[in-house]
Amino acid sequence: MTVNQTPFYIFNTLTRQKEVFTPINQGEVKMYTCGPTVYDYAHIGNFRAFLFEDLLKRWLQYCGFKVTHVMNLTDVDDKTIRGSQTKGVALRQYTGFFVKAFFEDIAKLNIEPADVYPCATDHVPEMVSIIKILQAKGFAYCGEDGSIYYAVSKFPKYGKLSHIKVGELKAGARVSQDEYTKDDAQDFALWKAYTPEDGDAFWETDLGKGRPGWHIECSAMSMRYLGETFDIHCGGIDNMFPHHENEIAQSEAASGKVFVNYWLHNEHLQVEGKKMSKRFGNFYTLRDLLERGYDPIAIRYLLLSTHYRQQFNFTFEGLNAAKSAIERLKNFRRRLQDADGRGSEGKVVMQIQHAKQCFEEAINDDLNISTALAALFDFVREINNLLDANAVSKEEANQTIEILMQFNSVLGIIDREEKKENLTNDIYALIQRREAARRTKSWKEADQIRDQLKTLGIIVEDTAQGMRWHKE
RNA sequence: GCUGGGGUGGCCGAAUCGUUUAGGCGGUAGCCUGCAGAGCUGCUCUAUAUGGGUUCAAUUCCCAUCCCCAGCUCCA
Structure with a gap:
């Protein structure tokens, strides 16, 4: 099989345009994706982000890139601290439980694991060292409370990602308690001085007793594992501002280099037409859906089947439709495994080439999964027609299974063979x-x-x- | 309030300024089958929020209106 030759276009939030993807080093891609805060089970909205990232990674691999993927685990913040205190257990023990649950969940969804899952609490020294550089370069200052803040006004490019102009932010909204110690409202904490509410969540460092701010962990851990400049950084659209904007400010101020070349953000999902929230009773974790008997692969298919930059409406009707669609593909594979016809005189090969081309063109266009799936189902119908006519030879059937499996290396929704179940x-x-x-x-x-x-x-x-x- | 993304058939969802506006799911009829299942074919499908405008031609561009969603300092 030939390797995908057409350029891969991705929508870069920095430029708000589709750009041809060109990695820093030929043949390899370094990507960082914002992972979960491990204070609770992840919900299906979280998984939409992780599935989009999985699709991206699988596509890069399909294209022949060696991908190094880092996903952080945020294991110290207000929510994890509060959670551990409510439970009366150590922070590490509390977050460890949800880390384990997270790995179980992504395995069920057939998400390929990242190469590294760094925890914030394991990388405090790296964070401290970046903060010290920022202090030395004059980007950071100490507040009255002993916390260290980033001076946004010192970084002229602030806002280049989110296109938010500093100063136009809504005044007075969601004011944090420690704001009075900051020089400017938009400044953010790099290091939070210890308060008794933090309990056992503190580190004694050159910066004093305290804990890191949220944004610094991603700067520290991404640069630690991927270098000061790397290719792709992903996350949910809500992370674009302030989180990713702040990451850029911290990282580029510290290193003096461009932090990330391509920023990709996925849109949120709604459930039954409304924002998912516990208040509406439409808030679902993966476990909630599995308890109701839904197939995790159907959930994978459903969350993947809509373009990642499109808001997606999750419904149970859609989940059932996803199950049927997967069943159709499985039936197709079963038929192919049994096929032993007279041969199609090249028609099968022609269909394979056509499907491959359409599929690749679609995904190369900023991961246009819907069009790619249309190409796949067109292919299924054409080959089914030939199967009906008993015109598919064993050899051709095997070739068809091969291309199906190539597509599946990107989609991750069907197995090569039926799981061998032991019959009683x-x-x-x-x-x-x-x-x-x-x-x-x-x-x-x-x-x-x-x-x-x-x-x-x-x-x-x-x-x-x-x-x-x-x-x- | 400011900024951004949307509104396509019964449902989900692509694409496109001009031949028949993908695909999936659902419903229905037919073919096939001992029957069923799977599959195929047809129909549902004269679908592009509303009202204007530009154009030889708009669902696609422009304007207005209505509705939904998001961001606006630790929510993917």
């Missing part, structure tokens, strides 16, 4: 009995056994190539 002897015997009944045309008995198997979760189908069964 009882079920095996039932299948044998039905076959025997069918051979003697005892339709009534055969149908009755088929129904019985269905209640046991086994779907039996009769095809041109004989009987076939799979789990529901």
